[in-house]
Amino acid sequence: MTLYDIKPKFQDLLRPLVRVLFFRGVTANQVTVSAAVFSVIPGAGLMLFPDPRLYILLPIFLFIRMALNAIDGMLAREFNQKSQLGAILNEVGDIIADAALYLTFAFLTGVSPWLVVLVVLLSWLTEFCGIIAQTLTGSRNYRGPMGKSDRAFVLGALGLFIALWPQYSIVTNIVFSASAVLLAWTSINRCHSVLVVKNA
Helix, strand or coil, rough: CHHHHHHHHHHHHHHHHHHHHHHHHCCCHHHHHHHHHHHHHHHHHHHHCCHHHHHHHHHHHHHHHHHHHHHHHHHHCCCCCCCCHHHHHCCCCCCCHHHHHHHHHCCCCCCCCCHHHHHHHHHHHHHHHHHHHHHHHCCCCCCCCCCHHHHHHHHHHHHHHHHHHHHHHHHHHHHHHHHHHHHHHHHCCCHHHHHHHCCC
């Protein structure tokens, strides 16, 4: 079970906005690039000014980033905007956005930067395993338990927690340790699913 399972309902909520963007000439690639830029700017801001109170903005940034991520996919699929360039931008944009927003935690006092870097690297690995699945089976694999949407939810909630209770920022190390385990599990799940399909 992963938050990706509720993506269709989330897309239904966004569909009216997607139609408006399409009729105004906005392209899927423009949205993809905007999502990456939108992640880098606040991420850099939090790295430069790692005041725990500012981390209350992180769930907002992550939610908008996920919304943009859904919008670019809908524009591509539903309005015939799929392209090889779009596929490249989508994958590269995801790893840039993950790094920009998640690395902000490494700048908080008491947080192990190595744990944060490990989670970022494992996040990239889960996406790489999903791409491997697509290469071998023709279908992108989004298995959890720590997919992109799940990561955004967990780390957004962590940002809110830190903003409200900065004295307990040490909890960040616990959350990132658990996330690292779940991300490794996710990578194994995605690769295992490919083997099951290929051997079926």
